[in-house]
Amino acid sequence: MGVFDDPFDPTARPWSCPCGRHASAAEHDAALACEPVTDDVDALTARTVETAVARAVFGTETRRRAFLGLVGEATAAAALAAAFPLAAAREAFAQAPRRIEKRDLKVGFIPITCATPIIMAHPMGFYAKHGLNVEVIRTAGWAVIRDRAINREYDAAHMLSPMPLAITLGVGSAPIPWTMPAVENINGQAITLANKHRERRDPKDWRGFRFAVPFDFSIHNYLLRYYVAEAGLDPDRDIQIRAVPPPEMVANLRADNIDGFLGPDPFNQRAVFDGVGFIHMLTKELWDGHPCCAFAVSREFVTQNPGTYHALLRAIVEATAYSSNPANRREVAAAIAPQNYLNQPLTVVEQVLTGTFADGLGRVQRVPNRIDFDPFPWHSMAIWILTQMKRWGQIRGDIDYAQVAEQVFLATDTAEAMRELGLSPPAESKRTHVIMGRTFDPADPEGYLASFAIRRV
CATH class of the missing domain: 3.40.190.10 (Periplasmic binding protein-like II)
Structure with missing residues (x-):
């Protein structure tokens, strides 16, 4: 799943790979080729954190899609990862109290x-x-x-x-x-x-x-x-x-x-x-x-x-x-x-x-x-x-x-x-x-x- 594809938005296009090397999120997850998730943080946790960060940065779905159209998903994912400590956010999310x-x-x-x-x-x-x-x-x-x-x-x-x-x-x-x-x-x-x-x-x-x-x-x-x-x-x-x-x-x-x-x-x-x-x-x-x-x-x-x-x-x-x-x-x-x-x-x-x-x-x-x-x-x-x-x-x-x-x-x-x-x-x-x-x-x-x-x- 790409950083910019909302798993809770049924109108969004099929999730894609944030590294740009795979045809789909499923292929990406299977290959584990991009930013491997640590043993303490599963794939769903990682995707949830990435989605939340994207929402916070762009505010609306329209802005997210516009930016994505300008630079492409791989570049956008890399830019966001460079600007925001995603790994640390994932770890913090994983350590949060569970219901x-x-x-x-x-x-x-x-x-x-x-x-x-x-x-x-x-x-x-x-x-x-x-x-x-x-x-x-x-x-x-x-x-x-x-x-x-x-x-x-x-x-x-x-x-x-x-x-x-x-x-x-x-x-x-x-x-x-x-x-x-x-x-x-x-x-x-x-x-x-x-x-x-x-x-x-x-x-x-x-x-x-x-x-x-x-x-x-x-x-x-x-x-x-x-x-x-x-x-x-x-x-x-x-x-x-x-x-x-x-x-x-x-x-x-x-x-x-x-x-x-x-x-x-x-x-x-x-x-x-x-x-x-x-x-x-x-x-x-x-x-x-x-x-x-x-x-x-x-x-x-x-x-x-x-x-x-x-x-x-x-x-x-x-x-x-x-x-x-x-x-x-x-x-x-x-x-x-x-x-x-x-x-x-x-x-x-x-x-x-x-x-x-x-x-x-x-x-x-x-x-x-x-x-x-x-x-x-x-x-x-x-x-x-x-x-x-x-x-x-x-x-x-x-x-x-x-x-x-x-x-x-x-x-x-x-x-x-x-x-x-x-x-x-x-x-x-x-x-x-x-x-x-x-x-x-x-x-x-x-x-x-x-x-x-x-x-x-």
Whole structure:
């Protein structure tokens, strides 16, 4: 679109290219040959600013057309750009407050430390800072979270990072386009065993064990399966894995219904606190920096409420950055421990967030990044999750790994929000990851999948 063609004037001629090198605005935009719009300012923003400037300079459509007839569009565009700082105007326009379509929101969460940014943003004022009135709602389990989100009872939700992928693909539910704009936490999980298994620490000896994980579509399920398969056990034949809501895991361990669980905190630490279990291994020992939980919204919400979505994402990203700072961890623990949030003893929550904790084996460990918070949703993480969903038969047939990852994990939106808040997002959205000493290359997911001896495909 040319600087001098008003997008709101139906009588104006078809928009043309301001640089004069293309036959139409569409061709110009596709080629991105003229003044490329920055990542923070989209094409519509740029055109809106250019139109406003032209209106201000010429005053009337007649004068604009007369000037254009004298010098030609390319010369006119160049003259205006030289006289007026269009780039600065575009940036200022982009930073202006966006209209929030819906201020009163409901966000569901499971009471675990993985949800720390979603929870603490309420009592610590991060939602209010961004113009939102958010009610955070404790929810019993992941299937309930999924169903209430799909039924629009929640505007957004705390989900396990594989869940938006599964919902989008229609695995376990009807296919509905879903998005994951931000990771809530990295690390922050553990394998906890019942005290009677203190002398059975080798997973090769776990044949017949009964384990709990939070949900079928969870990083917990995939990491537990990976761990025992590397030890030579088939997770579908040699052990039992059942989905148990995290708040019920310690009670099931105490009742001897399970031998252990790979689950989220604070329940690993709560098992130690209650004297019914010990921490066998932190999941960061399997994959340091692995994703776990996420902030998730439907694609419909993103498109219908762009201003609200932007404000909500900024609040979450800012809360995540605050939670990541070790100096803030005790303050955050005090904010999320109360009954209406985690409903856990403060000492349990502090041990998780500070990384100084009793492991149930008579030791005090100091692992500062036992749990950490990083919002960036790496596409390579999504691709790894998809390989495991396929490995264990949750999805079948061909899949465009990269395309699904890009559709669901909204790395571009997260990077924009991070920059606006003065944070530094990664330059790329894919990288290699090392899981149990094995390097995962997101460029070759099928080769990685084929390398496993124990798999369902």
